[in-house]
Amino acid sequence: MIDFKVIGTPILLRNIKKIDPESIEAYIETGGYEALKKALKKSPDELLEEVKKSELRGRGGAGFPTGIKFEIAKNQKETPKFVVVNAEEGEPGTFKDRIILENDPHLVIEGAILAAYIIGANYGYIAIRPDYTLAIKRLEKAIQDAYKYGFLGDNILGSNFSFHLKIKRGAGAYICGEETALLEMIEGKRGEPRKKPPFPPQKGLYGKPTVVNNVETLANLPFIIYYGSEEFKKYGVEGSYGTKLFCMSGDVSWKGIIEIPFGVKLSEIISLAGGVKGGKLKAVILGGVSGSLVKYDEVDIEVDYHSLGRIQAGPGCGTIIVLNDKRDIVDVCENIMRFFKDESCGKCFPCRLGTEASYRIIKKIKEKKANLHDLFNLERICKTMKNASFCGLGQTAPNIILQSLQKFKDEWLSHIS
Amino acid sequence: MKEKFFQKSLIEDLLDEQNKHPQKYLPPKTLKKIAKKHKRPIPQVYSVASFYPRLSLKPRAKYIIRVCENLACHMEGAEKVIEAIKEFLNIDFGETTKDGLFYLEKSSCLGLCSLAPVILINDDIHGNLTPEKVKEILKNYIEKEKSSKN
Ligand SMILES: Cc1cc2nc3c(=O)[nH]c(=O)nc-3n(C[C@H](O)[C@H](O)[C@H](O)COP(=O)(O)O)c2cc1C
Ligand code: SF4
Numbered sequence: 001m002i003d004f005k006v007i008g009t010p011i012l013l014r015n016i017k018k019i020d021p022e023s024i025e026a027y028i029e030t031g032g033y034e035a036l037k038k039a040l041k042k043s044p045d046e047l048l049e050e051v052k053k054s055e056l057r058g059r060g061g062a063g064f065p066t067g068i069k070f071e072i073a074k075n076q077k078e079t080p081k082f083v084v085v086n087a088e089e090g091e092p093g094t095f096k097d098r099i100i101l102e103n104d105p106h107l108v109i110e111g112a113i114l115a116a117y118i119i120g121a122n123y124g125y126i127a128i129r130p131d132y133t134l135a136i137k138r139l140e141k142a143i144q145d146a147y148k149y150g151f152l153g154d155n156i157l158g159s160n161f162s163f164h165l166k167i168k169r170g171a172g173a174y175i176c177g178e179e180t181a182l183l184e185m186i187e188g189k190r191g192e193p194r195k196k197p198p199f200p201p202q203k204g205l206y207g208k209p210t211v212v213n214n215v216e217t218l219a220n221l222p223f224i225i226y227y228g229s230e231e232f233k234k235y236g237v238e239g240s241y242g243t244k245l246f247c248m249s250g251d252v253s254w255k256g257i258i259e260i261p262f263g264v265k266l267s268e269i270i271s272l273a274g275g276v277k278g279g280k281l282k283a284v285i286l287g288g289v290s291g292s293l294v295k296y297d298e299v300d301i302e303v304d305y306h307s308l309g310r311i312q313a314g315p316g317c318g319t320i321i322v323l324n325d326k327r328d329i330v331d332v333c334e335n336i337m338r339f340f341k342d343e344s345c346g347k348c349f350p351c352r353l354g355t356e357a358s359y360r361i362i363k364k365i366k367e368k369k370a371n372l373h374d375l376f377n378l379e380r381i382c383k384t385m386k387n388a389s390f391c392g393l394g395q396t397a398p399n400i401i402l403q404s405l406q407k408f409k410d411e412w413l414s415h416i417s
Numbered sequence: 418m419k420e421k422f423f424q425k426s427l428i429e430d431l432l433d434e435q436n437k438h439p440q441k442y443l444p445p446k447t448l449k450k451i452a453k454k455h456k457r458p459i460p461q462v463y464s465v466a467s468f469y470p471r472l473s474l475k476p477r478a479k480y481i482i483r484v485c486e487n488l489a490c491h492m493e494g495a496e497k498v499i500e501a502i503k504e505f506l507n508i509d510f511g512e513t514t515k516d517g518l519f520y521l522e523k524s525s526c527l528g529l530c531s532l533a534p535v536i537l538i539n540d541d542i543h544g545n546l547t548p549e550k551v552k553e554i555l556k557n558y559i560e561k562e563k564s565s566k567n
């Protein structure tokens with residue numbers, strides 16, 4: 001039902017469509033759980049060094065160095081510790097985590113076990129949105145099989161390391177993708193973000209040290225542990241090592257998932273997806289609707305943290321929504337702000353009121369009923385939201401609007417009466 | 418810890434109880450029961466249940482239609498598909514059809530964006546929709562219901 005494409009050699013999609021996702025034997029045959037066997041012969045300290053050396057960065061959006069997160073959790077004295085796999089995936093345009101979980105569930109499970117061994121966690125949850133029913137079904141079977149084979153449970157493969165893993169279903173709220181809201185959800189509370197610091201690796205689930213990682217991040221660990229950080233760093237470019245999944249949607253001829261090594265040009269990814277559909281390229285929404293807006297004359301840029309940083313963009317969670325030149329930027333922004341207005345958890349004023357107020361102004365602009373003063377107000381509200389919101393939702397909600405006000409100013413002005 | 422770890426969370430219990438109800442919702446007596454099981458005050462359970470989009474405190478229907486209007490779906494004409502559903506079933510968001518069969522609900526991105534515009538009917542995925550296609554799909558559901566009753 002979904003297509004894949006790859007530039008170079010894949011790390012994450014290496015088993016996809018090649019093995020039966022419901023068979024642990026098939027996974028083992030391709031070298032699955034070899035990384036775990038190798039890991040158990042080494043000390044957690046050694047493995048931590050390997051992850052740090054790999055310079056793996058979080059694939060959930062923020063790009064935080066995974067090794068450093070592990071180190072903070074590892075250094076905490078309190079127990080028990082937890083690993084939480086973030087499979088809440090809610091960013092519009094994003095479906096990569098679902099694809100990994102449906103097609104290669106053991107890859108993520110093995111990644112979670114490795115993370116647990118490194119930080120010394122005995123318990124882990126895969127926190128997943130409830131409507132990913134196929135992924136949940138396959139994960140359930142995969143976890144059961146992993147217990148049978150002794151990869152999960154007490155004294156894993158005869159070692160003195162024990163780790164239990166369980167699926168935890170959420171109930172569908174975009175904000176629950178935010179790591180502290182996710183922890184609240186697992187604890188059976190309203191999914192409202194917590195104050196940071198303390199960060200989850202210090203005080204997370206039930207106040208205990210917890211590492212929260214995106215599905216795709218953890219799916220990299222078996223490779224890094226088995227082949228080593230040197231091998232991993234052969235993929236990608238300096239500062240952005242490894243590969244990244246991108247979800248293609250919008251005005252492109254081909255939709256699906258593309259795995260690329262970091263450093264490939266954005267224009268190249270779009271060409272691989274058959275190019276722009278229905279017109280010429282206008283812009284790309286990169287990293288989801290909370291991400292960044294890349295204008296047509298900027299797409300000849302390498303997709304890595306450093307290069308994209310130069311145009312105030314980033315790979316984010318790996319979402320590419322292509323806009324052709326027939327799209328109205330105001331209409332796009334209206335749709336985006338309506339999403340944030342609906343998904344704001346309501347805990348803090350700048351976001352609760354800001355998303356609502358800016359949505360109303362954008363709507364008014366779209367209907368050509370607004371004046372320059374409204375446009376000025378929109379910018380002011382967006383900046384306030386960015387600076388004063390309590391969590392990442394409100395801080396990133398105005399990103400595309402603010403960037404479009406810079407990059408497509410004339411188009412906004414043409415709507416003003 | 419181990420015991421607590423393997424327990425179902427409050428939210429999972431709410432989801433599962435809701436699914437058992439023919440109208441897919443959480444009536445007060447269910448909330449009471451779950452509050453007791455989890456040793457939580459009823460207002461707290463109510464407050465949790467009201468937070469999550471997938472949980473409902475009001476009666477819904479046998480089939481819950483969840484539609485996505487986020488950017489990828491919007492760009493492929495989601496609004497027209499939704500209009501067609503509303504017109505065909507004669508309901509708006511948050512309403513149940515007279516026969517109690519369908520309930521229409523707005524959802525945030527379903528993570529099925531490559532199939533845009535896309536909807537879920539209970540857990541079944543229907544993608545690459547047009548107004549015509551969605552009407553056909555709904556007709557099939559209605560037919561299926563009729564024949565199962567006979
Ligand atoms: C509003 C909001 C929504 C988020 N949604 C997700 C999500 O769906 N999946 C995810 O992995 N991270 C999401 N994140 C990021 C998480 O808070 C967290 O940074 C991430 O899970 C850390 O994992 P990583 O380091 O492996 O990327 C979200 C953040 C915010 C502020
Ligand atoms: S920024 Fe928005 S989502 Fe985050 S806490 Fe405030 S109201 Fe809630």
Ligand code: FES
Nearest residue numbers: 485490526527530
């Ligand atoms: S935007 Fe509609 S399913 Fe993702």
